[in-house]
Amino acid sequence: QVQLVESGGGLVQAGGSLRISCAASGRTFSIYAMGWFRQAPGKEREFVAVISWSGARTTYADSVKGRFTISRDNAKNTVYLQMNSLKPEDTAVYYCAADTKRVLTTGLEYEYWGQGTQVTVSS
Numbered sequence: 096q097v098q099l100v101e102s103g104g105g106l107v108q109a110g111g112s113l114r115i116s117c118a119a120s121g122r123t124f125s126i127y128a129m130g131w132f133r134q135a136p137g138k139e140r141e142f143v144a145v146i147s148w149s150g151a152r153t154t155y156a157d158s159v160k161g162r163f164t165i166s167r168d169n170a171k172n173t174v175y176l177q178m179n180s181l182k183p184e185d186t187a188v189y190y191c192a193a194d195t196k197r198v199l200t201t202g203l204e205y206e207y208w209g210q211g212t213q214v215t216v217s218s
Contacts, residue, residue: 104212117191119172129174133187
């Protein structure tokens, strides 16, 4: 089993930046993809970004492309999401996810999920 714990969420003004983290523990050796999703109140959970085990491959949602950067530190079993030029519509609970499949999945078919961290962007 794998456990995922997000941290670093908070309140930021529009145009500001924030970096959130997700630390993995347990049987982390088999993880290939680690991704970020977000969910606003009353909305469906949506894909944000995903990264391969080496960090060589990444995929971003069109809504965050050019503003967000996903990165990975395997020595710490941690994935990061650097969020720049934040907009009020970025406000959501951000969840990290991990999967053993050797693809960069953009759907919800991940094996492991964290509890989420709140990101609020004020206008």
